[in-house]
Amino acid sequence: MGNTQKSTKRLATARELQQIVAEFYLEGHEAKRTGKPVGWMPPMNGLIEIFYAMDLMPVFPENWSPVCAAFGLIDKNYQAAESMGFSPDLCGYLRNCVGYINGMMGTEGVPLGGLPEPDMIFMPGAGCVPTMKNFQYIARRFPGAKVFLGDPPPVPIQRYHIDYAVHEIKRIIAFLTEVTGRKMDYDRLGEVVRLSDQACALWDEITGYRRCIPTPISAAEVGLMFVMVTRQGTRTAVDYLARVRDEVKERAEKGAGIIAEEKVRLFWDNIPLWYNLGLFNYFEKYGGVVVAETYSAAWSIRLDVDNPLEALAMKSLMSYPMVSCVSMKRRKEMVLRACRDYHIDGVILHSNKSCLPITLGQMDIKRALHEELGVPSVVIEADHMDPANFSMAQFEARVDAFMEVLLQRKGSGRR
Amino acid sequence: MVADDLCNGYRFCEPADGSGKDPMERLIDRYIHRFPCPARATIEDRVPRVRELVERSGARGVIFLFQKFCTPHLADYPALAAELKNGGIPVLLVEMDESGNIEGQLKTRFEAFFEIIGG
Numbered sequence: 001m002g003n004t005q006k007s008t009k010r011l012a013t014a015r016e017l018q019q020i021v022a023e024f025y026l027e028g029h030e031a032k033r034t035g036k037p038v039g040w041m042p043p044m045n046g047l048i049e050i051f052y053a054m055d056l057m058p059v060f061p062e063n064w065s066p067v068c069a070a071f072g073l074i075d076k077n078y079q080a081a082e083s084m085g086f087s088p089d090l091c092g093y094l095r096n097c098v099g100y101i102n103g104m105m106g107t108e109g110v111p112l113g114g115l116p117e118p119d120m121i122f123m124p125g126a127g128c129v130p131t132m133k134n135f136q137y138i139a140r141r142f143p144g145a146k147v148f149l150g151d152p153p154p155v156p157i158q159r160y161h162i163d164y165a166v167h168e169i170k171r172i173i174a175f176l177t178e179v180t181g182r183k184m185d186y187d188r189l190g191e192v193v194r195l196s197d198q199a200c201a202l203w204d205e206i207t208g209y210r211r212c213i214p215t216p217i218s219a220a221e222v223g224l225m226f227v228m229v230t231r232q233g234t235r236t237a238v239d240y241l242a243r244v245r246d247e248v249k250e251r252a253e254k255g256a257g258i259i260a261e262e263k264v265r266l267f268w269d270n271i272p273l274w275y276n277l278g279l280f281n282y283f284e285k286y287g288g289v290v291v292a293e294t295y296s297a298a299w300s301i302r303l304d305v306d307n308p309l310e311a312l313a314m315k316s317l318m319s320y321p322m323v324s325c326v327s328m329k330r331r332k333e334m335v336l337r338a339c340r341d342y343h344i345d346g347v348i349l350h351s352n353k354s355c356l357p358i359t360l361g362q363m364d365i366k367r368a369l370h371e372e373l374g375v376p377s378v379v380i381e382a383d384h385m386d387p388a389n390f391s392m393a394q395f396e397a398r399v400d401a402f403m404e405v406l407l408q409r410k411g412s413g414r415r
Numbered sequence: 416m417v418a419d420d421l422c423n424g425y426r427f428c429e430p431a432d433g434s435g436k437d438p439m440e441r442l443i444d445r446y447i448h449r450f451p452c453p454a455r456a457t458i459e460d461r462v463p464r465v466r467e468l469v470e471r472s473g474a475r476g477v478i479f480l481f482q483k484f485c486t487p488h489l490a491d492y493p494a495l496a497a498e499l500k501n502g503g504i505p506v507l508l509v510e511m512d513e514s515g516n517i518e519g520q521l522k523t524r525f526e527a528f529f530e531i532i533g534g
Contacts, residue, residue, distance in 0.1 A: 084493045084497075085492055085493035085496055085497070085508075086489075086490075086492075086493055087489045087492070087510075089483070089484050089489060090486060090489050090490060091486070094490065098493075123457070125455075129454050129486045129487050129490070130486055130490065133458070133486070133487070133490035133491070136457050136458045136459065136494075137458070137494070139459070140458065140459075140494065149457075356484065356486070
């Protein structure tokens with residue numbers, strides 16, 4: 001097995017995803033051709049609902065990076081970034097995106113046609129630093145695009161923060177009306193927020209089935225997350241997730257696991273290796289299944305459907321400190337809770353060179369897992385975007401030893 | 416060294432005072448008018464600031480001195496370096512870690528850089 005590998009997906013609905021991905025990118029190019037305004041934005045901040053409600057096209061450069069990893073485009077993008085002076089120590093999302101927009105973007109033969117050029121750019125003033133810098137470079141690359149600079153306040157969330165965020169969302173709507181001439185239909189926004197909330201409810205329900213022993217869905221199907229990133233607030237997401245839910249529910253009720261004989265339940269901490277989702281299948285030869293991950297929990301926030309604007313304000317305030325901008329104490333609690341909820345036997349701690357904020361504190365998490373839950377863990381040095389920072393041979397050596405320990409413990413009746 | 420834009424250099428000290436009717440107001444005014452760390456500043460604001468520092472001080476070259484893995488500074492570098500080079504100002508990038516074991520190599524690089532800028 002090489003450094004890059006696709007995962008084996010066992011849910012029928014997971015195989016439908018390819019079409020949903022292709023349609024999303026096609027819609028972006030269609031928008032460009034028909035004059036529907038295109039906006040580039042970071043995910044999970046309430047903007048997607050406003051965009052779909054105003055019939056505008058959202059584009060997510062961060063999501064484009066895993067797509068580039070899947071299509072094997074990242075080497076070229078990294079080279080382009082490095083020739084501009086971007087250090088290889090910087091986050092792979094940032095290097096991939098700046099390399100792409102200043103390199104192969106607009107050339108022939110880019111898979112899915114690449115990204116449509118932005119008419120508007122939403123620059124975050126908070127969140128993780130590579131994301132902020134990424135959007136600053138996007139704004140430099142497309143000087144013709146109108147720029148909206150957002151600035152969410154810190155947590156803990158108080159009433160005045162919510163008022164402020166509602167005010168910011170109204171400012172976004174006014175900006176969109178000024179740039180595109182489109183007015184917000186608040187009934188339509190209510191409908192979009194309802195759909196967004198339904199998608200989150202379905203997501204929670206699907207992930208809830210992962211508590212079942214054996215689990216009917218695993219991390220190998222993590223690509224499903226695509227609809228949570230790009231299609232929140234649409235029928236597409238709700239219909240698709242409902243089909244996934246039906247399949248997962250049926251499997252759960254039949255007691256059908258995602259692999260034939262589930263022996264060891266694993267938790268994956270930090271972002272997956274987008275160029276090697278096949279790693280999630282590696283554990284199977286030991287009867288190991290990755291039951292839960294840190295990252296997939298970050299895409300669901302239930303919304304108050306009766307107050308769409310406040311709901312989106314809350315979403316914008318709650319989302320950015322969910323994984324990467326959270327205190328170490330809270331991060332530790334999240335991992336420990338997931339290990340209890342999903343009956344985890346062992347934890348893979350992905351020490352991620354591309355995401356230092358999530359990686360920071362993993363040693364404390366490791367100690368807490370041992371001391372508070374008696375759950376063993378192993379640290380894997382890798383990178384969610386750059387295969388150059390990952391060695392399959394090292395991974396195999398560590399994981400093989402780790403899985404043997406876990407199987408022994410299971411065999412001796414300890415969990 | 417005629418000017419700097421280091422987080423713990425001049426940027427930390429400027430402005431020297433804020434305005435307002437009492438000490439608290441002056442303190443707040445000073446804090447909100449300080450130029451932020453690159454972690455919070457935009458590149459668009461930083462480029463003219465660095466250009467102005469170079470012009471005002473008459474600097475003939477710019478040395479970027481980075482702490483290893485400092486994302487905000489590393490991320491600003493390509494844009495800043497390109498803008499300075501376009502304006503005819505040579506730049507040198509030095510990355511250092513806590514070990515500080517780069518003295519000999521650094522001396523050679525500085526000497527070469529000084530020759531370029533005619534020092």
